[in-house]
Structures are given as C-alpha cells and as structure tokens.
Amino acid sequence: MTKRLEYLKNVKGIGLFTGLAGTGKTACCRAFVSSLNPSLYKVVYLPMTTISASEFYRDLAKGLGLEACYRKIDNFRNIQERIKKLYREQKTTLTVLIDEAQYLSRAVLSDLKILMNFEMDSKNYAVLALAGQPTLNDTLSMQIHEALRQRIVINYNMQGLTAKEAADYAKDRMRICGVSRDIFEPAALEAAYGYCCGSIRMLNTLLHRALIIGCEQKRDTVGTETVMDAANEIDLV
Structure with missing residues (x-):
C-alpha cells in the first residue's frame, strides 16, 4: 500500500485503499505521512467519518487552518482557494487522508468529486486517499457514485499477511x-x-x-x- 500511496503522491488526485479490519491500512498511512517533507506537503488526517457533509467541510477547513464557516458553500470556496494557494504560491500539496471511509455518507461522497475539481476538472492540486473496509467498494459501485469512481486514479485492496x-x-x-x-x-x-x-x-x-x-x-x-x-x-x- 505504501508504494501505491507514493504513486498517488506523484500523480495527485483520488486514491482508494481497502482491506479488512486490522490488515494495516492506518499503519501504512502513518508510515507514508512520516515520509513526507512537511515543507512540500500539508497533511490533514480525518478519522471521524460518521458526520454530515457540513460537518465534514468544517472539519477539513479547521485542518487547513481556516476559520470554519456556518454555510457549506463558504467552507467549500475557502477550502478550494486555500488548496490552490498552497500549491501555486507555497509549492505545497494538500494531502488528505480519510480513514474509516466506509462510513462516509452519500452526501460527503458526492461532494468529494466536486471538492477535487480544479480549473474545470483540468488540474490536480491535491491528494485525497480514502482508506476503509471492502464494503466501501460496494458503496462506490452504485450508479450514484459513478462520477466519483471514474476520478479514482488508483484502487488497491490489502490482502493482509501471508x-x-x-x-x-x-x-x-x-x-x-x-x-x-x-x-x-x-x-x-x-x-x-x-x-x-x-x-x-x-x-x-x-x-x-x-x-x-x-x-x-x-x-x-x-x-x-x-x-x-x-x-x-x-x-x-
């Protein structure tokens, strides 16, 4: 999984990493984060996923050092501007790791593809890694999530130890x-x-x-x- 995360770091975009409980997904994410240069990558780790879309935006905004707004649209705009400013002015790539992603609501999953849409879907300014149990694959196979699934640049399932x-x-x-x-x-x-x-x-x-x-x-x-x-x-x- 670590090598796949390295690949995602280079190409940017959305990555999906699944595996049964205890197979080492979070440990791999931790090892990956420890390898990143903090001057080049801004890491936001979000383990709380049983939340609404508005709560998700406020949590991400706080992770980026922004003052969370009441309205979702304001948080969305501020987050996107912050991501673009980090990338263009500070040469820093936002890296968001969402753990236990199988619990994300339909509303949050639907918004992820919008949040990662930059310059009319022509640029990738950030890395988004979704880590969760295999049921997440079943959720994303639903027709309603087709647009998000098409934006996933790498999909890896951990098999656990031999x-x-x-x-x-x-x-x-x-x-x-x-x-x-x-x-x-x-x-x-x-x-x-x-x-x-x-x-x-x-x-x-x-x-x-x-x-x-x-x-x-x-x-x-x-x-x-x-x-x-x-x-x-x-x-x-």
Whole structure:
C-alpha cells in the first residue's frame, strides 16, 4: 500500500485503499505521512467519518487552518482557494487522508468529486486517499457514485499477511524485544495465522495473550495448545 500511496503522491488526485479490519491500512498511512517533507506537503488526517457533509467541510477547513464557516458553500470556496494557494504560491500539496471511509455518507461522497475539481476538472492540486473496509467498494459501485469512481486514479485492496509474513513478523517483534531464540513453535505460528486470517492487529492480540498464558504456565516455548487457549480467551471477551 505504501508504494501505491507514493504513486498517488506523484500523480495527485483520488486514491482508494481497502482491506479488512486490522490488515494495516492506518499503519501504512502513518508510515507514508512520516515520509513526507512537511515543507512540500500539508497533511490533514480525518478519522471521524460518521458526520454530515457540513460537518465534514468544517472539519477539513479547521485542518487547513481556516476559520470554519456556518454555510457549506463558504467552507467549500475557502477550502478550494486555500488548496490552490498552497500549491501555486507555497509549492505545497494538500494531502488528505480519510480513514474509516466506509462510513462516509452519500452526501460527503458526492461532494468529494466536486471538492477535487480544479480549473474545470483540468488540474490536480491535491491528494485525497480514502482508506476503509471492502464494503466501501460496494458503496462506490452504485450508479450514484459513478462520477466519483471514474476520478479514482488508483484502487488497491490489502490482502493482509501471508503465513510466511505472519511468522516473520512474530519473530521480528520478539527480536525487537531482545529475545534471540524462537519462543513460538512453528506449528503455533501456523495456528495463530489460521486464527487471524491475515489481520496484523488480531495477530498482535493473540500472540500477546499467548505469551501471558505461556508465562503463567512457566513454559519455555509457546505451542499450539497455548495459542488455542489464547484464542479461546479472546473469543470469550
């Protein structure tokens, strides 16, 4: 996903990034933002998406350092002028990251294509990245959003970790903690991967719980049985 965000940064416009919960969308966005030169990119991160169109404009206006207006049209004009001024006068590209975008209302989605329309749709002055769960693709497939969908320059769906990546990730996390030997047995890592279905967040939770159980049971290594005990505890929460 990070490479796709880099591509979007270069071409500008709207990008769509989807994936199941816990597959690392927000982490990739965070890594991407940390790589940007703050003198060349103005980043606005919007995680609150269960809002009206007017609230969305006020939130974006505040993110741009503008005084939010009561009327949506005033916020729209001020935001567009601010974006153009940043790009033309300060050589700075606005980069808007909207997280949990699957919750955006139809009104907000309809306005996004208008907000990103510059110079009669002939210029791209900003980057807009929509990150959300796969249901967002279903929403955008509706006829009413055809105009927005046609303006998406890159559409990428995150698949989550593979079995090998999950095992490597677990071992790497342990090395960062100063553990040089393999704490998790290979079969235990396979079981953990099968439970997590590629979700990094779920894998973290499961392995952390397994380590606690293993410590309580004074085990030298974490086996499949311990991982399953951890999974059962999580399911009961």
